Amino acid sequence: MIRPGTAVPVAPEEAVRAEAVLAKLQLLVTRKLDGLLQGDYAGLLPGPGSEAGESREYRPGDDVRRMDWPVTARTTLPHVRRTVADRELETWLAVDLSASLDFGTAKWLKRDLVLAAATAMAHLTVRGGNRIGAVVGTGSGVPERKVSRSWWRRRPETVGDPAPGGPVLRLPARAGRKEAQGLLRAIARTESRPGRADLGELIDMLNRPPRRRGVAVVISDFLAPVEGWARPVRKLGVRHDVLAIEVVDPRELELPDVGVLTLADPESGMLHEVQTADPGLRRRYAEAAGEQRAAIARALRAAGAAHLRLRTDTDWLLDMVRFVAAQRHARTRGTTR
Numbered sequence: 001m002i003r004p005g006t007a008v009p010v011a012p013e014e015a016v017r018a019e020a021v022l023a024k025l026q027l028l029v030t031r032k033l034d035g036l037l038q039g040d041y042a043g044l045l046p047g048p049g050s051e052a053g054e055s056r057e058y059r060p061g062d063d064v065r066r067m068d069w070p071v072t073a074r075t076t077l078p079h080v081r082r083t084v085a086d087r088e089l090e091t092w093l094a095v096d097l098s099a100s101l102d103f104g105t106a107k108w109l110k111r112d113l114v115l116a117a118a119t120a121m122a123h124l125t126v127r128g129g130n131r132i133g134a135v136v137g138t139g140s141g142v143p144e145r146k147v148s149r150s151w152w153r154r155r156p157e158t159v160g161d162p163a164p165g166g167p168v169l170r171l172p173a174r175a176g177r178k179e180a181q182g183l184l185r186a187i188a189r190t191e192s193r194p195g196r197a198d199l200g201e202l203i204d205m206l207n208r209p210p211r212r213r214g215v216a217v218v219i220s221d222f223l224a225p226v227e228g229w230a231r232p233v234r235k236l237g238v239r240h241d242v243l244a245i246e247v248v249d250p251r252e253l254e255l256p257d258v259g260v261l262t263l264a265d266p267e268s269g270m271l272h273e274v275q276t277a278d279p280g281l282r283r284r285y286a287e288a289a290g291e292q293r294a295a296i297a298r299a300l301r302a303a304g305a306a307h308l309r310l311r312t313d314t315d316w317l318l319d320m321v322r323f324v325a326a327q328r329h330a331r332t333r334g335t336t337r
Helices: 012-033 069-075 110-125 177-188 199-207 226-239 279-302 316-332
Strands: 051-057 079-084 090-096 131-137 168-175 215-220 241-248 260-264 271-275 306-311
Touching: 069 079, 090 110, 090 168, 090 199, 110 131, 110 177, 110 215, 110 241, 110 306, 110 316, 131 177, 131 199, 168 177, 168 199, 199 215, 199 226, 215 226, 226 241, 226 279, 241 279, 279 306, 306 316
Parallel strands: 090 131, 090 215, 215 241, 241 306
Antiparallel strands: 051 079, 131 168, 260 271
């Protein structure tokens, strides 16, 4: 049992492996993705900005579309609302590290792809004084943990009431590559716990407290019931640009013909024996998996979120490069800036 206020011990070999993986990912991401998104997101261009600021009296030449009617009515003098120019981007990651992510039958574990996606997003968004933070869900059973400013040098602390969906590691948004590397180390060293994380609650934490407009990235296998997380994603999309990164293993889409197969649910521990030699069962499994993934895609599309699917049996970096290039082309409509 883990007592509140104590950090989860990490084996030395796991820490060494995490450092090696992060170093390799940093090199791969730098070579492939560097420069693809420079200047390609809202918030860094000069202009009046979109964040509401203070009100002042109207002067000839002011844009009447910025009239502050409530203040005008109270003071009986015309006022306009000033806006604050957006000079930096704030990115928040909702990282699902529940037990179902410790699975993989191809080149990678799904957990490895989660870390790879987080590394890529950190590298793409951390430049120019931008800030990046994260909330990490790991299962159920212990309270939420919050990490202070020097969270890569100090032990996490348990604060507040227990999180409804289980343990959540909150990493505050900080600027700078050193801070981003520390954030990635904290994610890499986070251990999964038995039980299923509440994905809807994890996503909803990006809405509390309300933050300035930015980018919200949800990284998960989205195996939780769609009705549990669809509304929080829609709510998140009202204010932020949302990117959903779905991590998939091929065995979650179809079963191979290998006879009797014993499967263990990593979240509940239940064992199931499946006769994969039955073609009807394999067909029904593939149909059910296809319907599940289609429901996930529909929910994300209805929320207005960009959807990137990473598979453990393909080149995740190539998939991400293609996605970033497609997003850039769509935003610039085929033109260069």
